[in-house]
Amino acid sequence: MEQVDCVVIGAGVVGLAVARALAEAGREVLVLEAEAAIGTQTSARNSEVIHAGLYYAPGSLKARLCVCGRQLLYAYLAERELPHRRCGKLIVATHSDQAQALQHIQSQAQANGVHDLQALTGTQARRLEPQLRCEAALLSPSTGILDSHAFMLSLQGDLERAGGIVVLNTAVARAECGPDAIVLEVEDGTMLAARSVVNAAGLQALPLALRFRGFDAARVPRPGYAKGNYFTLSGRAPFQHLIYPVPEAAGLGVHLTLDLAGQARFGPDVQWVHSSEDLTVDPRRGDAFYAQVRRYWPGLPDGALQPDYAGIRPKLGGAGAPAADFVIQGPGEHGVRGLVQLWGIESPGLTSALAIGEYVAALAAV
Incomplete structure (x- = not known):
C-alpha cells in the first residue's frame, strides 16, 4: 500500500486552494479528482463574481472567510496579472x-x-x-468578476511548483479511519494510506463522508x-x-x-x-x-x-431549511485524527477559496 502525507479529495477551486496552502506549508500533497479535468462541477457553473461579504451573518465562517478571501483574491489576481475587473x-x-x-x-x-x-x-x-x-x-x-478557470489553473501551477500532484479520473470509493492513518480505496482498487485527508469533494462531499468507516455518520447533514x-x-x-x-x-x-x-x-x-x-x-x-x-x-x-x-x-438541508453556514470540521470537532471535512461550500466559496485554504491548512497541521 502506498503511503502519502496529505490527500485532498476534489480539484475544484476550493480543493485546489486547500492543496496549494498545504503544499506551500511543506506538506506532501496528492489531489484526487473524479473527473477528467479540474474544476468542472460547481467551480465552473457559477457567476464568477468576487463577493464583498455583505449578506452573511456576522461572525459566521461565510462572513469571515469571504471578507478575508476577497482581499487575498484581489491581491493574488493582481500579482499574477490574471483576468479580473473590480x-x-x-x-x-x-x-x-x-x-x-x-x-x-x-x-x-x-x-x-x-x-x-x-x-x-x-x-x-x-x-x-x-x-x-x-x-x-x-x-x-x-x-468584481474574474476568470475562474484561469484562477484554478494558476492554483494548480502553484501546487505543482510546491511539489503537489493532481491525479484526474480518480474517484475515491471509501475510506477507513485508523489511529495512525486514513486508508483510502480508489474505485480502481488502489489503496492509499494518508496521514491527513481533506474531503473537498463539493457536491459529493456529503455522500463520500458517509463512506468513511470510523467517522460518525450521525454528524453528516442532509x-x-x-x-x-x-x-x-x-x-x-x-x-x-x-x-x-x-x-x-x-x-x-x-x-x-x-x-x-x-x-x-x-x-x-x-x-x-x-x-x-x-x-x-x-x-x-x-x-x-x-x-x-x-x-x-x-x-x-x-x-x-x-x-x-x-x-x-x-x-x-432542503427547501425551507434556514440558510446554513460553511461547515469545516477538523479533528477538534469530530475526533478523527488527520481528517478535515468541508460541507456546504456554496457561494461565496469561489471568493473565499484562498482564505479557506489557509484555514484548512491550519486545521490539518493539528
Whole structure:
C-alpha cells in the first residue's frame, strides 16, 4: 500500500486552494479528482463574481472567510496579472417596501468589516445606470468578476511548483479511519494510506463522508440540491455594473452579471431538485426570468434571453431549511485524527477559496 502525507479529495477551486496552502506549508500533497479535468462541477457553473461579504451573518465562517478571501483574491489576481475587473455592483430596491432590507444589508456588511457601501437614491442610481428602475440602491465598489478557470489553473501551477500532484479520473470509493492513518480505496482498487485527508469533494462531499468507516455518520447533514439556471442576453447589455435585486430566501435573486468580455447573463434562480446531475436548463423558466428582470430593467426586449447553463448549490438541508453556514470540521470537532471535512461550500466559496485554504491548512497541521 502506498503511503502519502496529505490527500485532498476534489480539484475544484476550493480543493485546489486547500492543496496549494498545504503544499506551500511543506506538506506532501496528492489531489484526487473524479473527473477528467479540474474544476468542472460547481467551480465552473457559477457567476464568477468576487463577493464583498455583505449578506452573511456576522461572525459566521461565510462572513469571515469571504471578507478575508476577497482581499487575498484581489491581491493574488493582481500579482499574477490574471483576468479580473473590480466593476462594482448595485443592489436595488424596486419598491419602497424594500428600503428597510437595504438598510439591513448595509448594517450587516459593516458588522462584517465591509465599510465601503454607498447608499443611493433611485435618481443617483440611474445616473450610474440610466436603464435601471429602482427606488433606492446600495453601491458595492468591492464587488468584481474574474476568470475562474484561469484562477484554478494558476492554483494548480502553484501546487505543482510546491511539489503537489493532481491525479484526474480518480474517484475515491471509501475510506477507513485508523489511529495512525486514513486508508483510502480508489474505485480502481488502489489503496492509499494518508496521514491527513481533506474531503473537498463539493457536491459529493456529503455522500463520500458517509463512506468513511470510523467517522460518525450521525454528524453528516442532509444534502440539499438547489439548482440555479442561467439565461444569456442576446446583444450587449446597457450596464457597466452588476445588478442585484434584494436577496431571496434561498439565493441572491435573479441578478445581472457580466463576464470579462462584457456579455451579460441572468441568474441564478432557485429550483430544488433531487439529483446533483440535473443540469438541463428548461427554456420555459425564461418566462419567470423576464418578469423578475423587468422589475429593475423594464427595457429588456422580448426574445432577448437564451437558455445557457445551470449549476447546483451544495446546500445543507432542503427547501425551507434556514440558510446554513460553511461547515469545516477538523479533528477538534469530530475526533478523527488527520481528517478535515468541508460541507456546504456554496457561494461565496469561489471568493473565499484562498482564505479557506489557509484555514484548512491550519486545521490539518493539528
